[in-house]
Amino acid sequence: MTRPGRPAGPSADTETVVLTAALELLLSEGAAALTPQRLHTVTGVSRSTIYRHWPTPREFLAALIAVAPHPPSRPAGDLAADLHAEVDLLCDRLRDKPVAAFLRALVTASAADPSCTPLRHRYVMDLLEPFRAALRAAGTTDADYIEEAVTAVVAPLLVDALLLDRPIHRERAHRAVDDVLARVAAS
Missing domain, CATH: 1.10.357.10 (Tetracycline Repressor, domain 2)
Incomplete structure (x- = not known):
């Protein structure tokens, strides 16, 4: 039985879009640019989705570390x-x-x-x-x-x-x- 409501995390496509944009902003402007409003503007992903999953720069940084390639x-x-x-x-x-x-x-x-x-x-x-x-x-x-x-x-x-x-x-x-x-x- 599935429960109605929001999924536990963003879809894989949404996560890829947001984290790719977050990395680009981080590299060009630094961690201060990692705000939900800024990521919404850059990606078009709804603000509520971004706020729900990455409310602060810390969450963006943690997510980027989690997906960082480690040879x-x-x-x-x-x-x-x-x-x-x-x-x-x-x-x-x-x-x-x-x-x-x-x-x-x-x-x-x-x-x-x-x-x-x-x-x-x-x-x-x-x-x-x-x-x-x-x-x-x-x-x-x-x-x-x-x-x-x-x-x-x-x-x-x-x-x-x-x-x-x-x-x-x-x-x-x-x-x-x-x-x-x-x-x-x-x-």
């Missing part, structure tokens, strides 16, 4: 090759507008609305996970060491991309990987 991590077991491959992928993702701009928008949204902070953490943790997986696949079990190693490789890239608006320095990222590998070999 699968498939460590081959060669720690050096795996970490270098992952750093190349991250450099490419940060260089391309959507990931870096999305991170900037999450930082800005977190400053304006502290309830967005867990979303920023989740998105960054998703970016870091392939590095953790490579270290675990190579037999590294010390969680503190894994976090320290991942931070040593990724933090400079995030600082350059998010705070300093510098181009991503792939060579420096590879040197950071080599430093981590040297520490792994020494332990």
Whole structure:
């Protein structure tokens, strides 16, 4: 027996239209542009549908994170090759507008609305996970060491991309990987 009333969520087509427009607005104008009124104007989807499912920028950001593609991590077991491959992928993702701009928008949204902070953490943790997986696949079990190693490789890239608006320095990222590998070999 079906219950009358509104469906639990928007139709797949409506969600695609709204979230595609939300991502375009986010990338061009930032998180402040993610309002139901603005999305209604851009998409033509009824305001009530948008307000019901995405009443605040936080809900748009959460929905965009939920549908964001996350390249699968498939460590081959060669720690050096795996970490270098992952750093190349991250450099490419940060260089391309959507990931870096999305991170900037999450930082800005977190400053304006502290309830967005867990979303920023989740998105960054998703970016870091392939590095953790490579270290675990190579037999590294010390969680503190894994976090320290991942931070040593990724933090400079995030600082350059998010705070300093510098181009991503792939060579420096590879040197950071080599430093981590040297520490792994020494332990």
